[in-house]
Amino acid sequence: MKQNVLIIGAGGVAQVVAHKCAQNNDVLGDIHIASRTLSKCEAILESVREKDAMKQEGVLQAHQVDAMDSAAVAALINKTGAQIVINVGSAFVNMTVMDACIETGAAYIDTAIHEDPTKICETPPWYANYEWKKRDLCAEKGVTAILGAGFDPGVVNAFARFAIDEYMDEVKSIDIVDINAGSHGKYFATNFDPEINFREFTGVVYYWEDQQWKEKQMFETGHDWDLPVVGTCRAYQSGHDEVHSLATNYPQADVRFWMGFGDHYINVFTVLQSLGLLSEQPVKTAEGQEVVPLKVVKAVLPDPSSLAPNYTGKTCIGDLVKGTKDGKDVEVFVYNVADHKDAYNEVGSQGISYTAGVPPVAAAMLVATGEWDAKTMKNVEELDPKPFFSILDKIGLPTRVQVGGLDGEDKAWNE
């Protein structure tokens, strides 16, 4: 049993996490939020108060911290009495925040792999580059660390585990499909910080097939997926964190990730990339000014947080898992559908931030109740998915299943 949460970060996902922690503070206890910019934390707390989101009276506090400074984070953990840290700060702070948790004994939860700010894109083995090097230390000290507990990675890892455990003797393939069928009404925008968003697609696409790593170019392989609610959507094979951990835990399965892109998005992306405007290397103007093109592109694009009020439509994220049961082929599609407008009405965020921010709060609740308080480092597929789904059902992201695959009968996961 652990209590009191410290949220690291104050972006769009942190806002969802704060709202959801507040809505469940009977389980979670005190809620603290900290980032480099105190005013951003205060704006989030203001939005929590506006929605009257606190389930019961309790502590709700903002703090300033440099999350790259492990000692400062440890001091804040001690000062606040937080036993659970939800890290939704930038991808560059994972290891310093994790170190602070190991130092203080607090449970650590994040939603994406650590990245080195000097690299464009991390290469496999991803988790093994940084996080997994601390696994033995976590085990030794009895520190709970749950890696990649957003939606993807996170819920999709639990989807895979559930499909395999419930429906298969043997798994053959896991295809994770992430479709945002919503519309923000702008000519073009990214759903997260453009600097991070574009990075995902400028590198090589790594995937796991025939028990080995393979490589593709981005947008090399597209597939039309006929999905529940959102209909037929085109998605392209992309690299993603969870391919690594799932390939490690299910090495016999092919593991691929598919991200949905419209033709318009791909066109704009292709023009910008082909011209060199997504480069992180500075160029010199005729007047001699040194400029990083990507930072100028970011400056002209809409602020992702400005998209939420007018965002409409739905997301559909799921796993198509194939395997065998009693010698027969089986296919199961496990998925969730979320609605942008509902997300905005509930927590003031768009659906992409909502799907990323709700799951780490469910994980924190399971740490608080002890069900996921593993006392070591775990990826999500190494934990029991059922209590996770039970909480997600209640706090906004219900899990559904189509047994027989995309054409299969549709039902709730626990029907």
Place this chain on the structure above:
Amino acid sequence: MKQNVLIIGAGGVAQVVAHKCAQNNDVLGDIHIASRTLSKCEAILESVREKDAMKQEGVLQAHQVDAMDSAAVAALINKTGAQIVINVGSAFVNMTVMDACIETGAAYIDTAIHEDPTKICETPPWYANYEWKKRDLCAEKGVTAILGAGFDPGVVNAFARFAIDEYMDEVKSIDIVDINAGSHGKYFATNFDPEINFREFTGVVYYWEDQQWKEKQMFETGHDWDLPVVGTCRAYQSGHDEVHSLATNYPQADVRFWMGFGDHYINVFTVLQSLGLLSEQPVKTAEGQEVVPLKVVKAVLPDPSSLAPNYTGKTCIGDLVKGTKDGKDVEVFVYNVADHKDAYNEVGSQGISYTAGVPPVAAAMLVATGEWDAKTMKNVEELDPKPFFSILDKIGLPTRVQVGGLDGEDKAWNE
């Protein structure tokens, strides 16, 4: 009879002008070239010497001058003894260079309207904004000033005059079509300085119809033109200098300009413009750096002068002129086809610079022989086109005619 030429400017067009002046220095006398950057002038003279372009032994000299400083230009005219100034510097120096000519009595020739560097795009009445205000002064002082003597404006004005004089009692419409069917082999590039090039298409399209100015948006009206040599090409109605002077001299005719664009060019342009990356207004990056997006786009695009060696294909620029003769409808297409590779082999430049740079040299030769030494200010359609075509035939840009319009019989203009 005038002698000795001073070329202002040291860009791609100035290189063509220098080569062509050298090739005709028996008519033109001493050749001087001046720009802000002496080394650029010297590089051009070096390329003239490499091609052994001087027709006969003579003066060929480079000078440094700030063409925005009228007194400095006048001093250089006096020092060099130049009686003819060919201004192919930036669009911002027309008036200071013209003032220097009026001051010294030298003939003035340019290839495009004056622009104010603080405006994105000049609005009609174009020539009347700056140049024509000096017309009376030129007449009073007996100074020859030939405006817009490149290809378009320039040769296309002569095409119109020729078609009307030779084939019509009355003119009804003049459609100028400019097609570059060449390929530079790059993903995307502009043929001139991107800052100037994009300006032409970010403003309103002004045209003359029903004896009044009308307006359109860029890329609003496209038309497939079936042209000699280059075949069917799509062109879009655009604004252009010569529409103004032709509309003034032939107010009874509709006057339109059409620029050829491929779908790829339009797509890249549209993406950049829609995102705000063609803006001349500075934006601020997340790090607080002030940057003009257009200058960054310019920095990542290929240097236009780097395109010449690999440029292949042809240009076709012509006027479709419609009118009546003896009460019957007549159509005449007057045009030139130029070849990028030939241009590079002859003068080290691509075809777009070649078509812009050869005509002002032909005009200078006509000033030298006295045929176009008008002792006042003239647009090209106000001068006899036949001696102009005769020289252009000999120095690289032959004029052809299709009587009956685009389906008409093809012949040389003087056959």
